Amino acid sequence: MATHIAPLRKLCRFLIEIGALHVLDGNDIHLSLKELYEKLSNGKSGCYWELFEVYKHLRSLGYVVGRHGIPWSVKGQHIKSGTCSLEGSQESNEMLEMEPKDENSVIELFNNMQITDVSPAFNVYLPNSKFRKSSPGDPSFVLYISRCSPPSRVEIEALERKHGAIPFKFCHVENGRVSFFSFAKTELPVLP
Amino acid sequence: MMPRWKGKGLQAKANADPMSKIVSQLQSSLIQFETRGLLSSCSVLVEVDAELADLLNRSCFGRPRITAQEDKQWFQLDMEEAFYLCFSLKCLKVIGEDGSIKSNEELWDYFKSKKLVFPVSYKVYSHLRHKNWVVRSGLQYGVDFVAYRHHPALVHSEYAVLALSEGDNDLNGRLRVWSDVHCTVRLCGSVAKTLLTVIVNSNNQVANSPSCLEHYTVEERTITRWNPERSREDQTGPKNGTKKV
Secondary structure (H helix, E strand, O other): OOOOOOOOHHHHHHHHHOOOOOOEOOOOOEOOHHHHHHHHHOHHHHHHHHHHHHHHHHHHOOOEEEEOOOOOOOOOOOOOOOOOOOOOOOOOOOOOOOOOOOOOOOOOOOOOOOOOOOOOOEEEEOOOOOOOOOOOOOOOEEEEEEOOOOOOHHHHHHHHHHHOOOOEEEEEEEOOEEEEEEEEEEOOOOOO | OOOOEOOOOHHHHHHHOOHHHHHHHHHHHHHHOOOEEEEEOOEEEEEEOHHHHHHHHHHOOOEEEOOOOOOOEEEEEOHHHHHHHHHHOOOOEEEOOOOOEOOHHHHHHHHHHHOOOHHHHHHHHHHHHHOOOEEEEOHHHOOOEEEEOOOOOOEOOOEEEEEEEOOOOOOOOOOOOHHHHHHHHHHHHHOOOEEEEEEEEOOOOOOOOHHHHHHOEEEEEEEEEEOHHHOOOOOOOOOEOOOOO
């Protein structure tokens, strides 16, 4: 996936949409939202759109959303982060900021992200003032963005083994509608 | 989702009258009267006296047929119900067109010929019935079964059940696409039920005879929709809820 085009893309869109960020092009001229959308709709940005929709949806409701496999802290350092993804390693020299002050501090949040059914997209934390970047703790749940079909039982079992006690959910995005589903193992009790 | 009892005191009434005991009484009575069912297309018809009729009603097997007959009552059993009484509880015998009693293998073949997924749907039916849940047809809700904690007169059903098989021979074909997940979960939510998938693994057994059933394994899963707007305050974890769209 393109590396230098991806930076800013998604977080950028979000911030622009909420009026919190102005994006300047190479000539220091403000880009309008339309121009930005056009720029970002070209090329390989297709699958990023769903990631952006989900990210925006949860962020605007106050959830803390981080990219799975990327650490929260340490500004300006190069970090090689391990990732739970089965899709191979991802380089990261990023950090995550909750409210970037300027685009330089905005990380390549969605750099190299792909939607695959086996790779979790986000760690999600409930809107909760106890969240600290320095010690985020376990996420409330891990979120997978589903691309094609609902997960099979075999896939779900594999994910349960992988994540252990941390719950996970699947997100389906279509027509701008973002829906979240849980597939939880259960056992109906034996009744008297 | 907690059970919703239909009135005050009904939970206590259910506790005082456990379903396992009612079913056990039904089983004894059917054996005692040497009850015979008549195979009729996809149903089995049984003619019973008042005592058995009462037990069938209380244990939720079959549906009474309205007839002009006064001393006896006719009940119509679904395939899964009939096979459960014959094969699992061994308290009913079924007679075919030719007047002879059908063996379990013959019944199995016959029901499979009427319903390709019968082995899977029967496994799910019997799995839940063994745990003393009341299991009825879920057709009106677009699912295979609905499961109640006790008699439907006492309690609303909590679960809308889909009997699914996994592997290449899956004939049910449900929940293969997201639109079906959306549709089914939404419908279940609108009737206050949780979608329960019971996934049957045949473990490569060929369904030639009912003895294959004991090699089938079963896993239960609920599919619920999470509503991020309603879960923000929950410190312990997201609640499951139906999102109004």
